[in-house]
Amino acid sequence: xxxxxxxxxxxxxxxxxxxxxxxxxxxxxxxxxxxxxxxxxxxxxxxxxxxxxxxxxxxxxxxxxxxxxxxxxxxxxxxxxxxxxxxxxxxxxxxxxxxxxxxxxxxxxxxxxxxxxxxxxxxxxxxxxxxxxxxxxxxxxxxxxxxxxxxxxxxxxxxxxxxxxxxxxxxxxxxxxxxxxxxxxxxxxxxxxxxxxxxxxxxxxxxxxxxxxxxxxxxxxxxxxxxxxxxxxxxxxxxxxxxxxxxxxxxxxxxxxxxxxxxxxxxxxxxxxxxxxxxxxxxxxxxxxxxxxxxxxxxxxxxxxxxxxxxxxxxxxxxxxxxxxxxxxxxxxxxxxxxxxxxxxxxxxxxxxxxxxxxxxxxxxxxxxxxxxxxxxxxxxxxxxxxxxxxxxxxxxxxxxxxxxxxxxxxxxxxxxxxxxxxxxxxxxxxxxxxxxxxxxxxxxxxxxxxxxxxxxxxxxxxxxxxxxxxxxxxxxxxxxxxxxxxxxxxxxxxxxxxxxxxxxxxxxxxxxxxxxxxxxxxxxxxxxxxxxxxxxxxxxxxxxxxxxxxxxxxxxxxxxxxxxxxxxxxxxxxxxxxxxxxxxxxxxxxxxxxxxxxxxxxxxxxxxxxxxxxxx
Numbered sequence: 001x002x003x004x005x006x007x008x009x010x011x012x013x014x015x016x017x018x019x020x021x022x023x024x025x026x027x028x029x030x031x032x033x034x035x036x037x038x039x040x041x042x043x044x045x046x047x048x049x050x051x052x053x054x055x056x057x058x059x060x061x062x063x064x065x066x067x068x069x070x071x072x073x074x075x076x077x078x079x080x081x082x083x084x085x086x087x088x089x090x091x092x093x094x095x096x097x098x099x100x101x102x103x104x105x106x107x108x109x110x111x112x113x114x115x116x117x118x119x120x121x122x123x124x125x126x127x128x129x130x131x132x133x134x135x136x137x138x139x140x141x142x143x144x145x146x147x148x149x150x151x152x153x154x155x156x157x158x159x160x161x162x163x164x165x166x167x168x169x170x171x172x173x174x175x176x177x178x179x180x181x182x183x184x185x186x187x188x189x190x191x192x193x194x195x196x197x198x199x200x201x202x203x204x205x206x207x208x209x210x211x212x213x214x215x216x217x218x219x220x221x222x223x224x225x226x227x228x229x230x231x232x233x234x235x236x237x238x239x240x241x242x243x244x245x246x247x248x249x250x251x252x253x254x255x256x257x258x259x260x261x262x263x264x265x266x267x268x269x270x271x272x273x274x275x276x277x278x279x280x281x282x283x284x285x286x287x288x289x290x291x292x293x294x295x296x297x298x299x300x301x302x303x304x305x306x307x308x309x310x311x312x313x314x315x316x317x318x319x320x321x322x323x324x325x326x327x328x329x330x331x332x333x334x335x336x337x338x339x340x341x342x343x344x345x346x347x348x349x350x351x352x353x354x355x356x357x358x359x360x361x362x363x364x365x366x367x368x369x370x371x372x373x374x375x376x377x378x379x380x381x382x383x384x385x386x387x388x389x390x391x392x393x394x395x396x397x398x399x400x401x402x403x404x405x406x407x408x409x410x411x412x413x414x415x416x417x418x419x420x421x422x423x424x425x426x427x428x429x430x431x432x433x434x435x436x437x438x439x440x441x442x443x444x445x446x447x448x449x450x451x452x453x454x455x456x457x458x459x460x461x462x463x464x465x466x467x468x469x470x471x472x473x474x475x476x477x478x479x480x481x482x483x484x485x486x487x488x489x490x491x492x493x494x495x496x497x498x499x500x501x502x503x504x505x506x507x508x509x510x511x512x513x514x515x516x517x518x519x520x521x522x523x524x525x526x527x528x529x530x531x532x533x534x535x536x537x538x539x540x541x542x543x544x545x546x547x548x549x550x551x552x553x554x555x556x557x558x559x560x561x562x563x564x565x566x567x568x569x570x571x572x573x574x575x576x577x578x579x580x581x582x583x584x585x586x587x588x589x590x591x592x593x594x595x596x597x598x599x600x601x602x603x604x605x606x607x608x609x610x611x612x613x614x615x616x617x
Contacts (some may be wrong), residue, residue, distance in 0.1 A: 008051055009217050010281035015085060016046035016217075020246050021274050022081035026097040026104075027260040028267045033097065033106065036244035036256045038078035040181035040214070041148060044239055047220040048146055048177075049082045052228075054290040057088045060113045063379060064141045065290045067116060067132050071125020072150035072179065073107035074258070080104050083114055086287060110404045116377035118404040121396055123156025125149060126176055127370020130166050133174040133234075134359060134371065135378040138335065143290065144228065145374075147176045151191070152184040154198065158397075160205070161364035165371070166234045167206030169359075174234040175227040176207075179214065181243035185257045195238045202236040214239030246274050300331035305481040306453040312477040316507065317413040317470040319449035321346025323456035324383055328354035334460060335375055337361060337384040339368045345385040345413045345470075365390050369397040369410070376406040381460050388412025388428030388469060395434055401465055402438035409459045410435075413470045416559030417590045417598040418508045420472070424590045428469075433564020435467040436536050442466040442487050443536040445506040445566075450479040451491075451533055458487050471507045471559075473595055478514075488537035492546065494529035501553035501613050502528040502546045504570050506535070509557040509584075512599065515606035520613060527613055532566060540573035547579040553616040557584040557604050582612055 019042040027033030053066040070079045077097055084091045096102035103111040107120025117128040129147035136143050153159065166174055182193045191197040195211045202209040208230045212219040220239070227235035243257075244250030247270045250261070261270050303326055308314060328334045328350050335357040342348035342360075351358035361368040365386055372382035391398065391412050401408050415428040435443045442462055446452040452470065459466040466487075478493065485491075493510075494517050505513040513529045520527055528546055532538070547554045554574060558566035567583030574581065586602045599605045 007282040008285060010279050011283065011285045012046050012051060012217050014278050014281055015050055015285070016042040017246070017274055017277050018085060019046060019078055019081045021271060022084065022091065022094050023077040024247070024261055024267070024270055024274070026077045026080070026094040028263050029095045030098040031260050033077055033260050034074040034258050035077065035261060036250050037072065037075045037150065037181065039245045039247065039250070040241040040243045041075055041078055041179045042245070043215050043217060044148065044177055044179065044220055045078055045082050047217060047224060049086060050285040050287060051221055052224045053146065054288045056289050057083070057086045059293070062290050062293045063139060064143050064293060066143050067145045069116060069119065069125045069129050069132065069145070069147045070108055071119055071147055072122065072153060073120030076106060076108050079108055088114065110377070117373050117406065118400050121400055122150065122153035123158040124370055124397060124400060126159055126162040127367045127397070128374035128377070129174055129176070130162055130169070130171065130367060131371035131374020131382070132378055133171045134169070135375050135380055136173050138357060138380060139294070142173070144173050144175065147174070149176060149178050151178055151180040151182065151189045151198070154178060155190055158366040158370065161367040162370070163202065163205040163207065165361055165364060165367045170232050171234045172231050175237065176234065177237045177239055179239055179241050181241045183243045183254055183257065187254065193240055195240050198238045202238070206233055208233050208235045209238060210235065211238045212240070214241035215245060246277060248273055297332050303327065303330055303457055306450045308449045308477045308481065310477055310480060312449065313474040314449035314477060315472060315474045316446050316449065316452045317344070317472060318346045319452035320385070320411055320413070320456060320468065320470050321349040323453040325349040325353045327456060327460055328357060331381065331460065333379060333381045335359065335380050335382050337368045337372050337382055339363055339365050339386045339390065341386050344387070345411065347385045365394040366397055369394040369401065372408045373397065373401050373404065373406050376408045381407055381409065383409045383411060385411035385413065387414045387426060388431040389414065389426055391431060392434065399438065402441055405440055405464050407464060409466045411468045411470060414472045415469050416471070416508065417586055417602050418471060418473050418559050418595045420595040420598065421592050423592040427590055429561045429586055430564070431469060432535060432560050432566070436564055436569060440464055441536065442534070444487065444534055445469045446533050447507050447510040447531050448475055448477045448479055450477055450481060450483055451485055454483070454485045455533065458485065462487055469507065473508060475508065475511050485533065488534050488539060490534060490539045490542055491531040492528060492542070493531050494527070496526045498526045499528040499550045500525060501555055501616050502530060502550045503609060503613070504530045504532050504554065504556045504566060506532045506558070506566060508559050508599070509604055512604065512606045513557060513609055516609035516613070519606060519610050525613065532570070535566065535569045538569055538573050543570055543573045544577040544579065547574050548577060552579050554579060555582045555584065555609065555612045555616065557609055559586065559599070559604055561586055582616060584608055584612060
């Protein structure tokens with residue numbers, strides 16, 4: 001098809017040229033950035049934004065709008081230029097790229113209303129795209145999700161996890177585009193310009209796959225139309241492009257990744273070459289409008305109080321599953337995601353009782369967290385859950401969810417040596433540390449079924465990311481159904497005027513602390529016992545008050561490595577009062593054994609707590 005046979009082609013070609021010019025100018029002004037990767041993808045972005053996608057720049061919050069995820073986040077200037085071209089903000093604002101007082105950051109973040117998830121850590125966009133596409137099903141919308149990836153990032157294993165899950169879920173509302181410009185940061189990409197090498201892999205994963213020249217506007221439009229018409233499976237468009245397209249001294253040249261064109265003669269030459277590429281056109285293009293936004297969902301129904309009785313023996317992981325099912329029945333925004341452990345985390349209770357909002361990701365934790373990010377970005381309240389140890393695999397996604405401040409509610413079960421015979425590969429002993437390392441993730445660790453159920457409801461109501469640690473062994477119910485909790489709170493479960501030390505535990509170690517309390521009480525020694533169910537935020541004032549009331553003697557006990565867990569959280573909280581902490585924690589790589597044997601062997605049982613109190617007096 002020639003430019004003369006379709007009036008849109010000239011306009012789109014000129015838009016692509018303006019996007020290149022704006023990307024080059026912005027990166028040159030900031031003296032940093034990635035103009036060449038913007039230039040390679042400009043034609044596809046122009047076609048998407050001004051001929052394919054349905055959205056209204058004046059109403060970005062419309063949940064029925066098509067979505068675009070720039071997985072190759074280093075091409076952020078191109079994304080910003082497209083939205084400036086759409087009229088969202090003045091083109092001059094692009095020259096504030098990467099400045100401290102500008103939200104036009106080096107890689108996109110949701111500080112910008114048109115960004116759903118932060119990108120730039122490569123290999124994540126397609127996983128998030130799955131969640132965004134699943135959300136369209138959740139709200140019964142026909143909006144489409146487009147994800148642009150770089151060819152280099154397809155080396156990431158998370159991309160192929162996403163490929164398998166999206167095909168299994170038959171996400172025909174999901175379209176990926178690979179910008180095959182053949183040049184990575186340090187050299188050629190894995191398959192260079194061999195587009196068939198990419199295509200054969202995507203076909204093998206069950207995707208409808210289209211190979212095109214990524215600078216042929218007519219071919220781009222035809223591919224996007226074919227993707228929209230494809231039913232029953234997702235589409236991947238493999239677009240052969242040239243890095244630095246349009247500028248002779250950068251086009252298809254190595255050594256330009258992450259390098260801005262210098263202001264002055266070099267920039268003037270580049271702009272002149274690009275401006276010479278404008279063609280005749282028949283007028284401006286505007287994006288198609290999406291359907292009218294639907295009415296907001298009904299307010300969640302009230303939850304019945306926990307049905308557990310004092311003294312019942314219930315694992316917190318089981319109470320989590322029950323609480324999640326109750327929450328899902330009451331709130332249509334709540335969804336659950338699994339990685340083939342639903343019968344161990346008990347999220348299967350949600351699947352059994354809530355229709356259409358349970359998403360199985362099989363053994364692919366990166367996709368599970370990435371999809372949860374996409375769902376959260378579009379208004380769902382996702383609860384992804386797995387063994388806490390396996391969340392380490394997806395920690396980069398968790399980090400990016402924190403950067404995005406997404407409303408993702410993670411749960412990790414089977415924490416600590418108390419899981420028993422399965423051994424150290426299954427024992428999460430670093431999860432509290434890695435979650436606490438992100439300053440905006442709330443970290444919860446309930447000790448009984450009632451606190452678990454109450455805290456799950458608080459997770460859903462909390463704005464921002466939350467992590468809950470649950471335990472495998474059954475623990476006694478110590479709270480009545482009327483008990484209330486708060487994120488950032490704690491419970492003093494034993495205290496007197498004569499307490500000689502404060503012992504802080506959570507989860508399984510609270511049970512051990514209560515055993516130690518009874519042993520010491522029989523000897524006439526009183527201790528204060530704290531249930532630290534919220535590690536972040538933490539009730540520093542109460543911890544300091546208890547520490548001062550007990551002679552400055554604070555002992556923490558945790559089924560976690562010594563670094564970054566309860567001990568560190570408490571020590572940081574009480575340091576302003578000049579208090580120090582004695583820490584009982586797992587201090588070596590554990591091994592298999594009976595739960596009670598392991599808890600004692602690794603120094604966190606009631607016996608060791610008693611010894612620590614005796615030593616502190």
